[in-house]
Amino acid sequence: MKLHIARLQEAVRRMVEDRGPYWAPDPSDVHLADRVAALREAGGTDTAGRSAAGRYLAEVIVAAVALANSYGIPLQQAFNEASWPADLTEGSLWPERPLPLPQAVARLEAAAAPVRRTLAFDRSDARQGSDPSVVALRRLLPGLLTAAMAGFASHEELTDQLVRLLESTRSMDRAAEESEFDPSRAESVRIIRPVQMETFCPFAQKSVLWGPPAYDEDRSFGDNMKASLPAVRRFLRIQDRDVIDGFVYAFPTRVFGGTFDDLTQLFRDFVEFLHRNLTEAAPAGLDPAIAADPEWFFVLEGEECFISVFAPCYPHDHSRYMNGVEGHFLFMLQPEAAIVRVLTKDDYHPRSEAIRQRFRDGFQRYPLADLEIDRFLLPLRADDPPVRWYELAPTR
Structure with a gap:
């Protein structure tokens, strides 16, 4: 299977169109914080822990891609601007020795923090320009996505988790009561x-x-x-x-x-x-x-x-x-x-x-x-x- 960021973005668009916002009922920044926290707790080395971690990592990826869709960010272009390959099977994304899960979680937490800050600022009543630490999502999402990918041993493992996650949404009820309007x-x-x-x-x-x-x-x-x-x-x-x-x-x-x-x-x-x-x-x-x-x-x-x-x-x-x-x-x-x-x-x-x-x-x-x-x-x-x-x- 050819895993490409543009095709993943289109697949997530279809899923959201079919089932409603993936992270409902939580606001997107709350959802990201919750998934990262769950990942930290599940980050054991046993088989069950690794399986749960893979699920949470995939959820972070899908949530980040759905955010890009909501903000109209073409991820292939964003990846190119960040000097990351849009072809997610590219060897440079998958070193011979995958990052140990605790380190991957720490990297993901660091990448998620500015994304959550930007989303919270967008919903706030703060004056425009009052927080110089706020960064454009188009510049942050490639880092968040590649940080989540670093928790997988290979693009095949990532693909398997994404396929299972997207398939699981077939049985989900369409989000009827969302706490955050999209x-x-x-x-x-x-x-x-x-x-x-x-x-x-x-x-x-x-x-x-x-x-x-x-x-x-x-x-x-x-x-x-x-x-x-x-x-x-x-x-x-x-x-x-x-x-x-x-x-x-x-x-x-x-x-x-x-x-x-x-x-x-x-x-x-x-x-x-x-x-x-x-x-x-x-x-x-x-x-x-x-x-x-x-x-x-x-x-x-x-x-x-x-x-x-x-x-x-x-x-x-x-x-x-x-x-x-x-x-x-x-x-x-x-x-x-x-x-x-x-x-x-x-x-x-x-x-x-x-x-x-x-x-x-x-x-x-x-x-x-x-x-x-x-x-x-x-x-x-x-x-x-x-x-x-x-x-x-x-x-x-």
């Missing part, structure tokens, strides 16, 4: 997928998106938005290290109505809530006079963000067409950090113009408004004047 598997991420696949934007298909918990129609707009804050804050603070391309909100039209006027008012309320809760200007709210300034940009917790609005009321020849998706308004936050990762400052304007030309070539006109704030919610027809949604009074 934003990479949000309902809104599923809803927007057809738009991702069909849009003329060349970067959309491979974009990694997060979202909030599904909209609860039994709760108010404000309560639903409050429930989204932990996930969106985590998304924003990640931009300093690992980059997720967008954060998508999905609002059901059966709750808010489906007309363009309904969309406009909802978007005004949406931006007002984010502005009051995620900017230093709170509780002042969005000032239309300031927002209409040519130098204005939407900044949430220190991250400059763009918002793309998609809605079923946009026609087929519109750049914000939903490609058949019905029943929801979609608001996607796109940090500038994610945009300049693919459109560098040197070629930003020519490449962004080239993208708009792709839309025009596909019979979807995509004019560019003069003001940043007029580029979020586009009018129904390309020739219509900008939508002054920010001049409306908030209602929620």
Whole structure:
């Protein structure tokens, strides 16, 4: 069997899709700490101890790979950047004398500690940049994975444990009650997928998106938005290290109505809530006079963000067409950090113009408004004047 990190990553993706987050109900950093502690206790030299240790090592590996999937980290690239072979049968990973298990556990503990610290910081309320010891997961996960692999005598032994572990999940019930919501598997991420696949934007298909918990129609707009804050804050603070391309909100039209006027008012309320809760200007709210300034940009917790609005009321020849998706308004936050990762400052304007030309070539006109704030919610027809949604009074 050819053991390759990219194939393992795809296998774990399928398992999580089929059964739910592997480490449920524990948060990922708690799960890692628990598995390492269990490994330390089971790390005897007898057959039973070695067998249990192999299981725990495999669980650490699967949990680390699932984390990479959640954060959109291509592990083959991360391994290459760390100068580790992506082919897990490579001889350099398997010395003639395997590391004794106690030493392997100590190495694993050292590799897991910064991963847990980064995950805990992402969920915390600490100010961005307040902990200089926090490191990007894409730089940490290869070390964690290779440390766990060091506890095996060979890649054949590792493969056997991984096969048995993945097979064992067939009998697991789908995780129904998770203590940690996984934003990479949000309902809104599923809803927007057809738009991702069909849009003329060349970067959309491979974009990694997060979202909030599904909209609860039994709760108010404000309560639903409050429930989204932990996930969106985590998304924003990640931009300093690992980059997720967008954060998508999905609002059901059966709750808010489906007309363009309904969309406009909802978007005004949406931006007002984010502005009051995620900017230093709170509780002042969005000032239309300031927002209409040519130098204005939407900044949430220190991250400059763009918002793309998609809605079923946009026609087929519109750049914000939903490609058949019905029943929801979609608001996607796109940090500038994610945009300049693919459109560098040197070629930003020519490449962004080239993208708009792709839309025009596909019979979807995509004019560019003069003001940043007029580029979020586009009018129904390309020739219509900008939508002054920010001049409306908030209602929620």
